Amino acid sequence: MPELPEVEAAARFLHSQISGRTLLAVTWLHRSLLRNAAADVDTLIGHRVARVVRVAKWQEIVFDDESVLVVHFRMTGDWAVTHRPDPPGHARAHFVFSGARHVWLVDPRVLSRITVRRSGDVDPTSHRIGPDALDPALDAPALRAQFASRRAPIKQVLLDQSVIAGIGNIYAAEALWHARINPWAPAQRLTLARVRRLLDGIRWTLALALDEAGRHRYGTATGRLAVYDREGQSCRRCGAPVARTTQGQRSTYWCRRCQRS
């Protein structure tokens, strides 16, 4: 579930399910998730949820005393909500809220992470989060400024959450395809016109995915992807076969014909 659109949809969904409700109990179904946070999470019991918000790819469940349960889905996390205490498959944590809301953190790979931030604590990760990809204040000159010191390939720079927050491996490829930009192009060498196109591509891609995620609430809009996971299939724009390479240990998909340097 894990890029900006899916996390945003998950946060909205969870908000609709638990805002105004009280946390009654927490059970851990897998050791690896909590690290040292279990005791901290217990301190949230008895508090009422004020809101659930997305910050980059994190979700913050904010309680009435402004303490925060911080959740990151990483690769395969998701929420499931039931009205009975029967765990769905791969359930790793169980949160019981008033009104018989059973919230399950479902994560086959168990890479999700949960921490607690007490009111007044400084978010230790906040300084490493760049502008949100959907922040209206992020315009092309601002994004270009973020790229200025980055000579790495643009595909890898898009995955750096301190440069721009919310984009992951799928939508980086999709956005570059929309913008007709070669994934290997050094980020700092992109002209303003290209950065503008890229920002358009990012927003188009994320908006489409958010719309999709809001209605399906799980999985990616894989049927509508232009290049990701389509190696050898024809480019939806020019018909040339989609290529695949590796950048920074991650797969990159792109069209050799319409995404030249």
Next chain:
DNA sequence: TATGGCCTGTGG
């Protein structure tokens, strides 16, 4: 700037 690790599951 790269590499391995975290975990488990799926598909070739």
Next chain:
DNA sequence: CCACAGGCCATA
């Protein structure tokens, strides 16, 4: 059996 998977962090 192996390669690979929507993310991030620690380490060298």
